[in-house]
Amino acid sequence: MTRFDLVVAGGTVIDPASGLEDRRDVGISDGRIAAIEPHLSGGDAASVIDATGRYVVPGLVDLHVHVYPGVADLSVAPDPTCLGRGVTTAVDAGSVGANTWPGFRRWIVDPSRTRVLAFLNISLLGQVDTHLGELHDLRFADPERAVKVAVANPDAIVGFKVRLSGTLAGDNGLEGLRRGVWAGRATGLPVMSHIGGTRFDIEAALALMGSRDIVTHAFTGWNPGGIVSDAGRVLPGALDARARGVRFDVGHGAGSFSWATAEAALADGFLPDTISTDLHRFNIASPVGDLATTMSKFLHLGLPLPQVIAMTTSAPASSLGVPGRGLGRLEVGGEADLTVLAIEEERRDLLDALGVARTVDRHLVPTAVVRAGREVAIEPRVTEPPAGISPG
Ligand SMILES: [Zn+2]
Known part of the structure; x- marks a missing residue:
């Protein structure tokens, strides 16, 4: 009779939530972490x-993905692109609205x-079309119906999403955000706002946001609407928002991460709270790839590995606020979700969303993943843009 169903042996454990950074074996039984010890016998597993x-x-927790294929036309399927690449928890950021929720749940x-x-x-629509935005007609922005669906699904809905760009919202971005904030305050859930290319002063949007709300695309090069001024300084309104508890997420995407913006923000002392991909079918082959590749970009920008791990585990978990799941941490008794990462040392150019390259010499790569105690196969990285299910 073995003590463990599975032992992950011989690695260096980095668990930012507990501060553990040392060589440990992790024993897993019945889907839960049963032991984290310097040495567990392989014969017990x-x-x-x-x-x-x-x-x-x-x-790993990816706070911004799109995974509603067949309904939100930019989507990819979650298991091969998230779990198969080391992400055990993927948070869809706005692909689904109140009207399209039942299918997403099912x-x-x-x-x-x-x-x-x-x-x-x-x-109510979610993001059913990539080009025709969901807020051009404000009659679709119905916070009362959004609240009703969120209240009925507290185990799966962790907040509200509003896209503020002029191409997606016309002149309605700020009013859409007001309605999102209303829904957030009514439920105690955060609002994630998508910035970049707005038709109004971005500081007006930041002023509406409060503690635990999230700005995604924090390092967009798409201005106006970014948080870094043309002079390379972080806007006062973004500093004020951070001081109030607003969190800043990467949301790399196909158009929303600029090396130059990130370099300017970091030089100004402004780090992201969370690193996420905004993974969808128009960026999965390039420039995003997967969460580990996005993390590698922040290693290149000078962040230490444990901080990059925190920004993709404990930090996004605290943004989710879903109680009782042991998300984003390794603890005995908690659900056994863990990711094994290797660092490949090789000089390779990585592109931002503007097509600008930096030569990166350390690359994080997922080599194993365990979800709820069971090992799941690592999938190859997608290298060709996948066809959509929707026509067009
Ligand atoms: Zn997105």
Whole structure:
């Protein structure tokens, strides 16, 4: 009779929530972490993952993805692109709205092996079309119906999403955000606002946001509407927002991460709170790839590995505020979600969303992933843009 179903052996555990950074074996039984010890006997385990020379971290959390294929036309399927690339918890950021929620619950949240959560779009439609935005007609922005759906799904809906860009909202971005904030305050959930290319002063939007609300696309090069001025300084309104508890998320995307903006913000002392991909079918082959590649960009920008791990585990978990799941941390008794990462040392150009390259010499790569105690196969990185399910 073995003590453990699985032991992840020989790796360096980095668990930012507890501060542990040391060589440990992790024993797993019945889907939960049963032991984190300097040495567990492989003979006590039904199976072993050899993590020698690698990093064992809490299951990665990607705070911004799009995973509603067949409905939100930019989407990718969550299991191969998230879980298969080391992300055990993926948070859909606005692909789904109140009207399209039942299908998302039934066909995405419930059957996926990835733990899928969602920021519900304040528009009833969600993001059904890539080019025709969901806020051009404000009649779709119905906060009362969004609140009703969120209250009925507290295990899966973790906040509300509003996209503020002029191309997606016309002149309605600020009013859409007001309605999102109203829904957030009515439920105690955060609002995630998508910035870049706004038709109004971005500081007016930041002023509406409060503690635990999230700005995504924090390092967009798409101005006006970014948080870094043309002079390379972080706007006073962004500093004030951070002081009030607003969080700043990367949301790399196809148009929303600029090396130059990130370099300017970091030089100004302004780090992101969370690193996320905004993964969808128009960026998965390039420039995003996966969360580990996005993390590698922040290693290149000079952040230490434990801080990059914190920004993709404990920090996004605290933004989610879903109680009782042990998300984003490794603890005995908690659900056994963990990711094994290797660092490949090789000079490779990585592009930002503007097509600008930086030569990066350390690349994080997922080599094993465990979700709820079971090892899941790592999938190859997508290198060709996937076709959409929707026509066009
Ligand atoms: Zn997005």
